[in-house]
């Protein structure tokens with residue numbers, strides 16, 4: 529059966545990103561969020577991002593008019609063929625919202641959670657009806673422009689539902705990555721957490737400012753990572769023999785005390801350094817302007833990426 533109506537539960541940063549992506553790809557969207565201002569914020573967010581979706585190419589018949597906002601969760605789920613959950617990252621809240629959704633939607637409807645860190649087995653634990661269609665589908669901000677989505681099933685998730693979700697995300701020009709085993713942070717956030725952790729140490733130890741750390745990624749590894757990821761980058765660092773030479777040369781360095789492994793304590797002093805640092809970096813650019821730059825850049829860099837990884 530074909531999927532036409534998508535219900536988005538929780539419409540903050542991520543929910544609104546999903547709504548934009550679903551609408552631009554021709555789906556009908558029903559949004560639910562208990563916040564009284566949510567509808568207005570959602571409409572503004574979709575409007576703001578729409579020119580970028582036009583640049584990316586709208587699906588036939590795609591229109592903002594296919595957005596419908598509902599104040600009641602059960603009603604919002606009435607016509608759902610697919611559900612994307614994006615409520616705040618609190619385990620109890622998510623478990624209860626997902627078990628409500630499970631109660632209200634038809635048996636075969638996928639319930640996908642955007643959670644960054646909660647395991648799917650935990651999320652489906654309270655579902656009394658059909659936990660086998662509950663999974664994690666973890667996107668990246670801004671959801672309307674970044675193609676990666678990590679799909680993770682829990683103990684009770686059945687594979688055919690993962691396949692079903694995969695085809696929905698692929699229909700929106702996304703790159704679903706099926707994660708074999710559930711782990712905290714899935715894959716990409718675990719990697720980002722390592723960088724984030726080491727960055728905090730470097731700031732905490734007074735070695736570099738937030739701006740210098742950003743520069744060290746933007747003008748260096750970040751450029752290569754965008755094309756090659758960490759493994760192919762290292763493979764090429766090994767010269768003609770690639771990875772095997774690289775490991776001979778730098779393998780022993782893995783034992784050096786480069787990394788600190790544990791996150792530094794987020795003291796008031798460290799928080800202050802990080803906040804004033806990023807404020808200084810953005811002293812002459814408003815958040816709105818940064819968003820415009822980021823979105824335009826993401827469109828252009830993906831066009832370049834397609835050229836080199838056809």
Ligand code: NAD
Nearest residue numbers: 538539540541542561563614615616617642643644667669
């Ligand atoms: P957010 O705080 O911006 O939005 C959460 C929204 O949920 C709010 O609009 C709030 O009113 C609403 N809400 C609260 N209780 C609700 C309920 N009972 N039912 C429906 N809606 C409810 O949060 P966010 O950053 O959009 O994160 C949402 C989820 O997406 C989290 O699980 C987070 O881990 C995940 N995520 C976030 C990012 C990111 O970069 N922010 C990236 C990937 C995944």
